[in-house]
Amino acid sequence: MAKTRQLVWFRTDIRAEDNKALYQASQAGDVVGVYLIQPGQWANHDDSPNKLFFSLSCVASLQQRLAKLNIPLLVKEAVYYSDSAELLLNLARSLECQGIWFNDEYGVNEQNRDRKVIEAFDAAGLSSHRFTDAVLVEPGRVMTGKGEAFKVFTPFKKAVYRHLRPEDWMPCPSPSKQTSLDIASDPVPVDRYTPTASNILERWEPDEASAHKCLNDFIESRVQRYAEQRDFPALDGTSSLSPWLVAGVLSIRQCFDAAVCANNGELDSGNAGITCWLGELVWREFYKHILVAFPRVSMHRPFQVETDKLSWRHDSALQEAWESGKTGFPLVDAAMRQLVATGWMHNRLRMVTAMFLSKNLMLDWRIGERFFMRHLVDGDLAANNGGWQWSASTGTDAAPYFRMFNPVSQSEKFDPDGTFIRTWVPELAALDNKAIHQPLKGKTGDLFGALDYPAPIVDHSASRQRVIEAFKGLRS
Structure with missing residues (x-):
């Protein structure tokens, strides 16, 4: 019997390793990937040409990586988020996909976009599968004693640490190589955006192997001194991993797991540099939870x-x-x-x-x-x-x-x-x-x-x- 076919929608998770939507889809059938170019929305969000150039460079690298797994990666244009549902549904139908798989994003516009995509697929009788991937803990899972969202970081961090179990930060497997599909990948328009900054790709090579090398170098040689050196801009005291984290070339779990392993399984005790960096990763988590609990901050409104x-x-x-x-x-x-x-x-x-x-x-x-x-x-x-x-x-x-x-x-x-x-x-x-x-x-x-x-x-x-x-x- 022929295997079912699944559509995986890549967004800010431009990686093959530890990608929940990709891995789970690969367990359900043959995978076809898609990435949407959304110039109108990106302009509305003030995304820089530096970020977009880097992201598309990462997409090109991911496409090569997926090709080794016989997973085609299509690149389509939907100018605004509001154009996404129709395009993805038509694509799924044309490819005879049974469902769409993606990892959650948390801004107001992103949440509205994803809701419309799910509604469109449901109406067409196709399945939708979404995953908590960009954060360790799904927003809304960690609350105050009154059942409210945390507004202060320190009690939030303590609650997250109480909630977390090793399986929460354990990276998931990569997909296996699948049978070849008669579907050609689309060219990635890397030159669509001209960076205003120099040497971006020299400093942050747009591939998973380079990102992991830098993560490992940081963990092995610098994270122990992170608490002492992170505030001195002339020193190489920070991880400088943020471009890969934002693009999703690295996952939060990969970073957290590497740090916890180096700290002998401890979260809030052990090496001061490692615990400090873990805290910074939780700050990143905190602000994503805030986007969901208080959507006004996504709409140019102050939290206070x-x-x-x-x-x-x-x-x-x-x-x-x-x-x-x-x-x-x-x-x-x-x-x-x-x-x-x-x-x-x-x-x-x-x-x-x-x-x-x-x-x-x-x-x-x-x-x-x-x-x-x-x-x-x-x-x-x-x-x-x-x-x-x-x-x-x-x-x-x-x-x-x-x-x-x-x-x-x-x-x-x-x-x-x-x-x-x-x-x-x-x-x-x-x-x-x-x-x-x-x-x-x-x-x-x-x-x-x-x-x-x-x-x-x-x-x-x-x-x-x-x-x-x-x-x-x-x-x-």
Whole structure:
């Protein structure tokens, strides 16, 4: 008897290993894969050309990997999410597929899209199969004692750790090689998007083997010092795995399993570096749970509803100075230039630059959220929105409104000898290790002008007082 045929819809899970939808579909019949190009929706979501170029490069790599398993990967265009259901249903019918298999995504638009796909397949008498794959714990499974979604990270993490069992992070098998199908794969339009950043594929090769090599290198040689080194941008102290995680070339389970194994099975005890990194993976989990429990954060709304009344400043000159890395604060400028040049920014600096925009400059955090998404190779709605709202004190588990990173103090603490600043702000390279953090201090106008570097665009103390008064005004 001929085997049934199943359609696997790849989205942000561009991998053959540890892919729940792919593996389960392969157990039910022969598999045909499909990936949708959705330019209109991607533009609406501010996905950067860097991210899209990288993602399509990963799709091309996945297609080669699947070909060795005799699994064709089709690439079709559905401009918006609203076009997905009809296209996928017609494709399934034409290929005589009995059902569609996919892994869940959690933004409002994604959830609405998937619901319409399921409805269309149900109406046509075809099956739909969806899986929890992008997170360790399905959203809604871990709740407070009152049966509500967690709004604060630490109790969420404790609850997740109580809930998790080894099978929850154990990667699933890869599909076996199937019989050859008389279906040709489509070409992948990798050049559809031209990256604005340089050397993306040199830093993050778009294939599973390279991603796993970097994961293993991190676990074997750097994760033990992660807690000590992760905040220093001049050091290779972070995993830098985020582009592969966002594209789904790596799974959360593969990362979690590698770390727990290295920590002798422990989650919240053992090596400090490993437990710290596990906590960062759970932060990623937390923000995806927030998308589901509080969908307004997917719709440009603050989590703390009352902060929607804040009177943000409107100043295009200040915004331009921040975006171009010309604020007169060397660490902020170095970070922004790193972002534009590479499509990536060190995590500590994402917080520093976000607080600077939203608090020192008192510009709407959504401006920064959008700018980051338009440049990041690892742009992710949940993590990016969560980080920006935390920094702006509008989000869940947010920094208290009176907490502000002093960009000079942050610079002196986390780039003490100015190595990172010299890399990205070369006009300051000749300054000594003290002066490089505050080039203007003690300089005359002529000497300062000779540096070809701008004066600070804002006074930190005055701006701190301004934002405190603005937040206090919400309570009056």
